[in-house]
Amino acid sequence: xxxxxxxxxxxxYQKVYKLSCSSNFIRVNRNxxxxxxxxxxxxxxxxxxxxxxxGDFLLQYSIDNPGYQIVGxxxxxxxxxxxSKKLERSGVSNVRLIQANAEFxxxxxxxxxxxxxxxxxxxxxxxKKAHIGRRLxxxxxxxxxxxxxxxxxxxFVSTDVEDYKDFIIDSIRxxxxxxxxxxxxxxxxxxxxxxxxxxxxxxxxxENKKIFSIEIQRL
Ligand SMILES: C[S@@+](CC[C@H](N)C(=O)[O-])C[C@H]1O[C@@H](n2cnc3c(N)ncnc32)[C@H](O)[C@@H]1O
Numbered sequence: 001x002x003x004x005x006x007x008x009x010x011x012x013y014q015k016v017y018k019l020s021c022s023s024n025f026i027r028v029n030r031n032x033x034x035x036x037x038x039x040x041x042x043x044x045x046x047x048x049x050x051x052x053x054x055g056d057f058l059l060q061y062s063i064d065n066p067g068y069q070i071v072g073x074x075x076x077x078x079x080x081x082x083x084s085k086k087l088e089r090s091g092v093s094n095v096r097l098i099q100a101n102a103e104f105x106x107x108x109x110x111x112x113x114x115x116x117x118x119x120x121x122x123x124x125x126x127x128k129k130a131h132i133g134r135r136l137x138x139x140x141x142x143x144x145x146x147x148x149x150x151x152x153x154x155x156f157v158s159t160d161v162e163d164y165k166d167f168i169i170d171s172i173r174x175x176x177x178x179x180x181x182x183x184x185x186x187x188x189x190x191x192x193x194x195x196x197x198x199x200x201x202x203x204x205x206x207e208n209k210k211i212f213s214i215e216i217q218r219l
Contacts, residue, residue, distance in 0.1 A: 039096050040069045047117040048073060048110065050102045050136070054199045055083030057121055061196065062092045068117075070095045073105045102136060103144065110148050118145065118155045121191075122200040125161040137168045142175040142182060146218070151181075155216040156192045160204040165212040172216060186215035 045068045052058045052072040062070050072095060074080050080099040087095055098105045126134045137157060145155070159165055165187070172182050191201050192213035204211060 040094075043069050043114070045069065045116045046071070046114050047119065048106070048115055049119045049121070050106075051075075051120060051123055052083060052097075053079060053121075055079070055086055057119070057196050057198050058083065058095060059086060059090060059092065061119075062087075062095045063090070064195075066092075066094055068094060071110070072097045073102050074099060075101050103141060106144055106148055112147050113150055115145075115149045116153050118149065118153070120155070120157045121198050122158060122160065122204075123164070125159065125164050127161060127163065132167065135164065135167060137164075137171060139171045139174045139178070142171060142180055143178075146175070146180045146182070149218040151218060153218045154185075155182075155218070156213065157216070158192050158201070158211055158213045160200070160209045160211055162210065162212060165214060168214055168216075181219040183217050183219055184214060185217045186213075188213055 045065075047061070047065075047068050047070045049058050049061070049070065050073045052074050055072070058070065058072045062068070072083065074083070074097065077099050080097050084097055087097075098109060100109075120137065123136045124134075126132060149155075157168060159168075169184055169187070172184050175182050189210060189212060191211055192215065201211065
Protein backbone atom coordinates (compact mmCIF):
# COMPACT_ATOMS: atom_id res chain seq x y z
CA UNK A 1 0.00 0.00 0.00
CA UNK A 2 1.37 3.43 -0.84
CA UNK A 3 0.77 6.57 1.13
CA UNK A 4 2.13 8.91 -1.49
CA UNK A 5 0.74 12.06 0.09
CA UNK A 6 2.21 11.52 3.56
CA UNK A 7 5.40 13.17 4.75
CA UNK A 8 6.81 10.99 7.54
CA UNK A 9 9.02 12.64 10.13
CA UNK A 10 10.91 9.46 10.91
CA UNK A 11 13.70 10.55 13.19
CA UNK A 12 13.22 13.48 15.49
CA TYR A 13 16.69 13.55 16.98
CA GLN A 14 18.77 13.55 13.81
CA LYS A 15 16.16 15.71 12.09
CA VAL A 16 16.10 13.28 9.21
CA TYR A 17 12.87 12.87 7.30
CA LYS A 18 11.71 10.50 4.66
CA LEU A 19 9.47 11.73 1.89
CA SER A 20 7.50 8.66 0.96
CA CYS A 21 6.73 10.06 -2.48
CA SER A 22 10.38 10.14 -3.50
CA SER A 23 11.96 7.59 -1.13
CA ASN A 24 14.76 10.11 -0.53
CA PHE A 25 16.09 10.87 2.90
CA ILE A 26 16.26 14.58 3.39
CA ARG A 27 18.14 16.50 6.02
CA VAL A 28 16.00 19.28 7.41
CA ASN A 29 17.45 22.42 8.89
CA ARG A 30 15.87 25.53 10.31
CA ASN A 31 15.05 26.77 6.82
CA UNK A 32 13.25 23.71 5.54
CA UNK A 33 11.54 25.39 2.61
CA UNK A 34 13.02 22.94 0.12
CA UNK A 35 11.08 20.10 1.78
CA UNK A 36 7.77 21.65 0.82
CA UNK A 37 9.05 22.64 -2.61
CA UNK A 38 9.89 19.00 -3.20
CA UNK A 39 6.40 17.81 -2.42
CA UNK A 40 4.60 20.54 -4.36
CA UNK A 41 5.68 21.70 -7.81
CA UNK A 42 5.19 25.29 -6.72
CA UNK A 43 3.57 27.06 -3.80
CA UNK A 44 1.08 29.84 -4.57
CA UNK A 45 -1.16 29.85 -1.49
CA UNK A 46 -0.19 27.68 1.46
CA UNK A 47 -2.88 26.46 3.84
CA UNK A 48 -2.25 24.44 7.02
CA UNK A 49 -4.92 22.44 8.78
CA UNK A 50 -3.89 21.20 12.20
CA UNK A 51 -5.66 18.22 13.79
CA UNK A 52 -7.68 17.26 10.71
CA UNK A 53 -9.16 14.15 12.35
CA UNK A 54 -11.29 12.22 9.84
CA GLY A 55 -10.33 14.74 7.13
CA ASP A 56 -13.83 15.85 6.06
CA PHE A 57 -12.83 19.51 5.99
CA LEU A 58 -9.45 18.85 4.39
CA LEU A 59 -10.95 16.86 1.53
CA GLN A 60 -13.77 19.26 0.67
CA TYR A 61 -11.57 22.36 1.07
CA SER A 62 -8.96 20.92 -1.29
CA ILE A 63 -11.61 20.04 -3.90
CA ASP A 64 -13.09 23.55 -3.65
CA ASN A 65 -9.68 25.23 -3.89
CA PRO A 66 -7.54 23.37 -6.43
CA GLY A 67 -5.15 26.33 -6.64
CA TYR A 68 -4.23 26.10 -2.94
CA GLN A 69 -1.42 23.92 -1.58
CA ILE A 70 -2.81 22.36 1.59
CA VAL A 71 -0.77 20.67 4.32
CA GLY A 72 -2.62 18.64 6.93
CA UNK A 73 -0.90 17.97 10.26
CA UNK A 74 -2.29 15.28 12.54
CA UNK A 75 -0.64 13.45 15.41
CA UNK A 76 -2.66 10.23 15.05
CA UNK A 77 -0.94 7.73 12.78
CA UNK A 78 -4.22 5.82 12.28
CA UNK A 79 -6.10 8.95 11.14
CA UNK A 80 -3.29 10.04 8.81
CA UNK A 81 -3.36 6.67 7.04
CA UNK A 82 -7.16 6.68 6.88
CA UNK A 83 -7.32 10.19 5.40
CA SER A 84 -4.45 9.45 3.02
CA LYS A 85 -6.55 6.64 1.52
CA LYS A 86 -9.58 8.94 1.23
CA LEU A 87 -7.48 11.55 -0.59
CA GLU A 88 -6.07 8.97 -2.98
CA ARG A 89 -9.53 7.62 -3.76
CA SER A 90 -10.83 11.13 -4.47
CA GLY A 91 -7.86 11.96 -6.71
CA VAL A 92 -7.02 15.35 -5.19
CA SER A 93 -3.42 16.34 -5.81
CA ASN A 94 -3.01 19.53 -3.78
CA VAL A 95 -2.81 18.02 -0.26
CA ARG A 96 0.12 16.60 1.73
CA LEU A 97 -0.16 15.07 5.18
CA ILE A 98 2.32 15.20 8.02
CA GLN A 99 1.99 12.71 10.86
CA ALA A 100 3.47 14.59 13.82
CA ASN A 101 2.76 16.90 16.69
CA ALA A 102 1.81 20.28 15.31
CA GLU A 103 4.46 22.22 17.22
CA PHE A 104 7.18 19.91 15.90
CA UNK A 105 5.92 19.87 12.31
CA UNK A 106 5.42 23.62 12.11
CA UNK A 107 8.85 24.32 13.62
CA UNK A 108 10.84 21.94 11.40
CA UNK A 109 8.85 21.48 8.20
CA UNK A 110 7.11 24.75 7.49
CA UNK A 111 9.24 27.55 6.02
CA UNK A 112 9.33 30.98 7.64
CA UNK A 113 6.96 33.58 6.25
CA UNK A 114 5.12 31.06 4.04
CA UNK A 115 1.65 30.34 5.46
CA UNK A 116 -1.38 32.14 3.99
CA UNK A 117 -4.07 30.44 6.07
CA UNK A 118 -4.13 28.27 9.20
CA UNK A 119 -7.20 26.30 10.17
CA UNK A 120 -7.79 24.56 13.51
CA UNK A 121 -11.22 22.97 13.83
CA UNK A 122 -12.04 21.85 17.37
CA UNK A 123 -8.60 21.51 18.93
CA UNK A 124 -8.45 19.11 21.88
CA UNK A 125 -10.13 21.18 24.62
CA UNK A 126 -8.16 20.16 27.75
CA UNK A 127 -10.98 21.46 29.97
CA LYS A 128 -9.42 20.56 33.35
CA LYS A 129 -7.52 23.41 35.04
CA ALA A 130 -4.47 21.17 35.56
CA HIS A 131 -4.28 20.46 31.80
CA ILE A 132 -4.74 23.98 30.42
CA GLY A 133 -1.00 24.17 29.68
CA ARG A 134 -1.51 21.44 27.06
CA ARG A 135 -3.78 23.58 24.89
CA LEU A 136 -2.31 24.02 21.42
CA UNK A 137 -3.27 27.62 20.77
CA UNK A 138 -1.18 29.35 23.44
CA UNK A 139 1.30 32.23 23.51
CA UNK A 140 4.30 30.00 22.75
CA UNK A 141 2.63 28.48 19.70
CA UNK A 142 1.68 31.98 18.54
CA UNK A 143 5.37 32.95 18.82
CA UNK A 144 6.20 30.14 16.42
CA UNK A 145 3.34 31.08 14.08
CA UNK A 146 4.51 34.69 14.09
CA UNK A 147 7.60 33.57 12.15
CA UNK A 148 5.80 31.11 9.86
CA UNK A 149 2.79 33.17 8.77
CA UNK A 150 2.82 35.83 6.09
CA UNK A 151 1.77 39.40 6.82
CA UNK A 152 -1.99 39.67 6.31
CA UNK A 153 -2.53 35.90 6.65
CA UNK A 154 -5.43 34.49 8.68
CA UNK A 155 -5.98 31.93 11.43
CA PHE A 156 -9.45 30.36 11.82
CA VAL A 157 -10.20 28.43 15.01
CA SER A 158 -13.50 26.87 16.11
CA THR A 159 -14.15 25.35 19.51
CA ASP A 160 -17.12 24.11 21.51
CA VAL A 161 -15.46 25.19 24.78
CA GLU A 162 -16.20 28.79 25.77
CA ASP A 163 -13.27 28.83 28.18
CA TYR A 164 -10.91 27.82 25.33
CA LYS A 165 -12.30 30.67 23.21
CA ASP A 166 -11.51 33.10 26.06
CA PHE A 167 -8.10 31.46 26.54
CA ILE A 168 -7.25 32.06 22.85
CA ILE A 169 -8.35 35.70 23.01
CA ASP A 170 -6.24 36.16 26.14
CA SER A 171 -3.25 34.46 24.45
CA ILE A 172 -3.54 36.87 21.50
CA ARG A 173 -3.60 39.83 23.91
CA UNK A 174 -0.51 38.51 25.74
CA UNK A 175 1.22 37.82 22.41
CA UNK A 176 0.51 41.38 21.27
CA UNK A 177 1.95 42.71 24.55
CA UNK A 178 5.11 40.71 23.78
CA UNK A 179 5.42 42.40 20.41
CA UNK A 180 3.85 39.65 18.25
CA UNK A 181 1.76 40.84 15.32
CA UNK A 182 -1.64 39.24 15.82
CA UNK A 183 -5.08 40.77 16.14
CA UNK A 184 -8.49 39.16 16.69
CA UNK A 185 -10.59 40.34 13.74
CA UNK A 186 -13.82 38.44 14.41
CA UNK A 187 -15.45 36.36 17.15
CA UNK A 188 -18.84 34.80 16.63
CA UNK A 189 -21.11 31.90 17.51
CA UNK A 190 -21.24 29.18 14.89
CA UNK A 191 -18.71 27.41 12.70
CA UNK A 192 -16.30 29.71 10.83
CA UNK A 193 -17.37 28.43 7.40
CA UNK A 194 -20.93 27.09 7.13
CA UNK A 195 -20.17 25.30 3.87
CA UNK A 196 -18.06 22.70 5.67
CA UNK A 197 -18.82 19.94 8.15
CA UNK A 198 -16.44 18.03 10.36
CA UNK A 199 -16.99 15.01 12.56
CA UNK A 200 -16.83 17.12 15.71
CA UNK A 201 -18.97 19.92 14.31
CA UNK A 202 -21.72 17.37 13.59
CA UNK A 203 -21.30 15.81 17.04
CA UNK A 204 -21.57 19.12 18.90
CA UNK A 205 -24.50 20.36 16.82
CA UNK A 206 -26.34 17.11 17.53
CA GLU A 207 -25.76 17.67 21.24
CA ASN A 208 -26.97 21.28 20.90
CA LYS A 209 -23.63 22.64 22.07
CA LYS A 210 -22.62 26.20 21.35
CA ILE A 211 -19.82 26.62 18.82
CA PHE A 212 -17.43 29.57 18.95
CA SER A 213 -15.26 30.77 16.07
CA ILE A 214 -12.35 33.18 16.14
CA GLU A 215 -10.67 34.82 13.18
CA ILE A 216 -7.17 36.13 13.81
CA GLN A 217 -4.98 38.17 11.51
CA ARG A 218 -1.19 38.18 11.34
CA LEU A 219 -0.58 41.91 10.91
C1 LIG B 1 -11.27 17.07 18.72
S1 LIG B 1 -10.43 16.40 17.35
C2 LIG B 1 -11.03 17.39 15.99
C3 LIG B 1 -10.89 16.70 14.66
C4 LIG B 1 -11.41 17.47 13.43
N1 LIG B 1 -10.72 18.73 13.25
C5 LIG B 1 -12.90 17.68 13.50
O1 LIG B 1 -13.33 18.85 13.59
O2 LIG B 1 -13.63 16.68 13.44
C6 LIG B 1 -8.79 17.01 17.58
C7 LIG B 1 -7.78 16.40 16.61
O3 LIG B 1 -6.53 17.05 16.78
C8 LIG B 1 -5.49 16.08 16.82
N2 LIG B 1 -4.43 16.69 17.62
C9 LIG B 1 -4.49 17.02 18.93
N3 LIG B 1 -3.35 17.61 19.34
C10 LIG B 1 -2.55 17.67 18.25
C11 LIG B 1 -1.23 18.15 18.02
N4 LIG B 1 -0.51 18.70 19.01
N5 LIG B 1 -0.71 18.03 16.79
C12 LIG B 1 -1.42 17.46 15.77
N6 LIG B 1 -2.67 16.98 15.94
C13 LIG B 1 -3.22 17.08 17.14
C14 LIG B 1 -6.14 14.86 17.45
O4 LIG B 1 -5.46 13.65 17.13
C15 LIG B 1 -7.55 14.91 16.83
O5 LIG B 1 -7.60 14.24 15.60
